Amino acid sequence: MTRTTTEPLVLHPVGSSDQLDMTGFRSIVAGYTGRDEAQVRHHIDELAAIGVAPPPQVPMFYPMPEAAVTTAATAPVGGDNTSGEIEPVLIRHRGKNYLGVGSDHTDRTLETVDIGESKQACPKPMGSDVIEIGDWSTFDWDKCYARSWVDGVLYQSGGLVGLRRPEDLLKILADRLDNFDDSSDFVCFAGTLPLLDGTFVPGTQWELELTLPDGQSLRHTYTTTKEL
Template identity: 55%
Template sequence: MTDTATRLRLDTVDGAEVEIAPTHLVVAGYTGRDLAAVRHHIDELAAIGVPEPETIPAFYPIDVDLITTGAEVEVGGTATSGEVEPVLIRANGTYYLTVGSDHTDREMETVGIHLSKAACPKPIASTVIELGDPPSLVDWDEIVVRSWVDGELYQEGTLDAMRPIVEVLAEWDQINGSSDVALVLFGGTRPLLDGTFRYGRHWRMQLQVPGRDPIELSYSVNVRNP
């Protein structure tokens, strides 16, 4: 997974164009600050057959070619859904923050979370906020994320219940013994407003840092023909 031709052309909110060539894509899960609540959620999932994670937070490295800024993604089944997530990018000697969707195959999730995440593309916005090096996220608790599916609000709230993504990154680096690889890290998500997965076609994600215009991501889902 370390050799890739993946290149992403992005724009910063300040108007600069950047090109990144990530070599690693990692989706983090169970990133809540309340460990008791995280443990309860794991037990709930285990009761319906979803395997427990090996670590908390859990890390799922997947093929970097799954990253996309395209307006359409292709999936293999009808039971897939997105989730809004903050995304941290480490590349070019600096860090960037954007919004992404951890689009996941929900039927495959009971077989294995890693497999379910690797089964779908991972859309990210083409606009990023440069954070510098070391990355500064002073307003983390006040960042608001939202998602919509087929025009209906699906998720909404601040990130104050989630571990700051720079802390999640530090744990990943410690586990892997490396802090210099070009990386795209999905940092976890908020609960669904009604607690029920939706399998719609049109998805919209938003991340709003206080004092800045929201970063937006929109994409449509197409199911491959068998």
Template identity: 50%
Template sequence: MENKTKQLTFKVKGTGDEITLKNFHAFVAGYTGRDTAAVQQHIDELAEIGVPAPKEIPTFYSVTQDHYDTSGKISKDENLTSGEVEPVYIRHAGKIYLGVGSDHTDRDLETEDIAASKLACAKPVSYQVIAVDDISSLSLDECTARSWVDNLLYQEGKLSGLRTPKNVVDLLIERTDVGDDDFICLGGTLPLLEKKFKSGGAWRVQLELPNGEILEHTYTVN
């Protein structure tokens, strides 16, 4: 793993403790739908417009440590970019934490090269996270995910269509070189309400857990 100076600090809800990732691996998980037939259909549709099929399902796209950002401000180029709400899986000192983030992506570039599109934008994530005692028992099926762009509701729904957190994390460890190191990974999203990407200056992403606990992050695009 390349050593870099970027650090990410998170506050653990309910304890006030902070954790800091220093030398860590950074990924974005793609094609994390639980219905593999539907995922394959989507891949086939993309192939028809020239987007290469992934070698594995799900796919873990490697990004740099610098891509992940908790500042609440990111920049963009002239292309169409947009965010989407996703659970964030973090491992620090062997312990798993859950956050919320946005896989902000260059949608123009995405039609040509998905891996490159993931590298084109910063990945905003929440400063607050929740400590996960046992990832085997962590279910997000009844978790409601929402996103807003410029105060308009953009996504809303349960995350029961995604692979379980344990499955995503297990496959990440199995298929990459993380070993016992710290890592952070966006874990997948749900469909857009209007089925059309929108750009915007103000974004808000939220996970509402079954117990009423909320993880949320807001950011602006300059």
């Protein structure tokens, strides 16, 4: 389920008794964030296969409703052709950086008409556990590994080495967005990996796992439900 606009997004930094109660933050989904041009083209081709036009800019940033970001175990969707993708989630709250794991769940039918609307049509699930990151430039992003499963079948698997580093992505974001600086609170879904077989699956249960360089893993599982 999605939150109401008055409910905070509650996150829990691992190894701390602190709790992040996030309200009034910017919610963003970044697309086409691969470092390698061939990998970016591969993802664009995946989308072209279902009728999605190429993006006007690379990377792309899609603003989301704040209430779309949810840590709930269920995600209500309106269409029959929706699917998720594992994403590292970059978070800033009160000047501190955090890393989480989430899913850019998207309506694939609507995506062929308007990508931004297709993303806004679905919740953006993420795990409630996050890791505090002191400085993105010294964090070993390239040694993080992401996997996702749909209905128990491995769907994505690979390292974040293929995605733009956070400090690079956030610099581009700051250049493009008005009133976005080091004091801005935000949740940014930072891009995904190619699908193992290149085919979107409109499954029901989605499992996400982001393994960090020290062996810790951030996980989240959610189930889609049809909105009435």
